[in-house]
Amino acid sequence: MDKKPKIIIVGAGISGCMAALAAVSKDVNVSLFTIMPPCRSPSSAIQSGFNAALDTAGENDSPEIHAADTMAHGGGLADPRAVERMCRNAPALAGFFDRMGVLFDRSTDGLMALSKSPGSTHSRTARAGDATGHAILSALDGQVRWLALKEKIRPFEGWEFLSPVCGNGGLYCGIVARNLRNSEIKTFASDAAVICTGNMSRHAHGAFVHGALLANPDFPAGGLWIDGNHATSIGGLFAAGDAACQYHGRTALQGNEIPAKAHGGRIAGSVAAVAAIDRHHRGSVPQAIFDAAKAREEDALAKIFAATGDENAHIIGREFSALMAGIPSATEDKLVELEERLSNARSLDTSQWENAEVPFMRALKFKIALARAHLASKDKRREKNELRTIKIKWTSGGAESTS
């Protein structure tokens, strides 16, 4: 057992890097898992700015007004306390990135220039040209590498998260991950973890199948259900960023995307670190549980390699995208059919080395499963006929709502 409590962060986009930084400041061991170099994560493509009620334009903006705009835009669906907290912290986060070297556009007197974004009643959007996501992620990539040099973060670049390992009582105790270079599957134990794997949560499917509820999977801003402290429904497992559903309600206020990731990542990393310190002394989990989890994932991989069907996963993927775009409209039956066809698709690549087909097929399988959750949520919403958070759980028969 590690001498120090340990947390695992999965994903090194804006929310994952912020979670890692927050955990480091709590003095726990931090392992950061990412498929690709942090600076290439999808956060790099975000072109909307960073909303913060700094009020340098002297319009009497405030975090309270920012929160009100956010709640209104989200259809009143987001948790008001979580939103207030984000809006209260956004100015401090903007200052943090400013000090970190993010080159925000400037006003004539040298402060951060703030513009008014659609949906906001006041000017509060800081920008770094039209590459704010890239500018912030690039600075965070630098911070993470700096901390890795000082051995405060242990990076695992080129590893794909497969599933959480859950011990007695379904509590989190580690992850199973696959090395994308040589296909090696390994388990990693830790006292807590934060899932920061991004939108549509297909990389978080492993968590979904192990009991983590989804919230509003039928909305663009849906994802893993979390409470006010970023805890998922699996004890010891937290989530932040687009992988989690928290700050946006139906849809994000333009310019709130990055603050939600940054703030959420920071809260999740801090809370997870405190949870890790608390859980560290509960005693170790039997190795048999880790071995069983590893064996399960190895079997799943072997099944993909052993499949001999004629179906082509890429063609199924294209049909799936068309289905979800409404052409023709998606139904549970059609999705189940695609799932079955996919299980008959053989991998076009059976090499153990730098195999891109296996992650593609895995991701597609999970996208289809999440689409079923999307439909279940949509049906439940229609049935309830009011705007509320719909929670979805995984079952062997598909997805069902819990309410």
Added chain:
Amino acid sequence: MDIGRCRINVMTSVLLKIKRQDDPGDLPYWEDFEIEAREGLTVAAALASIGENPVNANGNPTVPVVFESSCLNGMCGACSMVINGKIRLACKTLVNELDEPVKIEPMGKFSVLRDLKVDRGKMFDAIARFSPSFDCAPPHDNDPPLRISPERQRRLSVFSTCVMCGACAEACPQVNPRTDFSGAFIFARTVTLNEHPISSFNNDERLSVLKERGGIADCAGAKVCESVCPMGIPLSEGISALQKSATAHSVRKLTR
């Protein structure tokens, strides 16, 4: 019937010649593919489309081509490759604008992992040496705001758009087995670090490292880096500024 609004989607067949390699220990080999190239098809999309029809130009079934990609929108630097002899981002290169046959190869200055995917880890090692980040206190309320002149921000911001694609390293004649030089990307970052209010506290140390082997003295002024940078960073201007700073640094050290 309104003929004027009828779009005729002309599909032309394009021959791609792709240099492949199964793993680092194997020899490279060429494989040809016929791709249906509609208007607006990028090289990245063309490569991805092989998955739906994994058959080469000889009609033989084959394995889809492995290449790195992420945002597919020119903002993450993942999909660098050599297309018709030029280093390009595959997601920003239109197939229909290329001479046929289209030759696609992995970057030559980095070791091949598989097919078009190379190992660019040494770029990040170079950044760690020459232009690493710095200690930054956590977010806190009542943080006195920084003041940076708009002129300075405008001048520096283009240097911060570097996406670590490696094009500058690929094109630079000084990046070769006989030197320790990594490429102009290290300078893009140094320029911003040297002028930002907080990171500039460490300029002395940063300039000392910059003058070591593999640093600013290894730049021979070819300026090819600037012509291939997909973000349009004025690298030669940045390098000149750093050379001046490095000289001034040496003079200060001498006269101390």
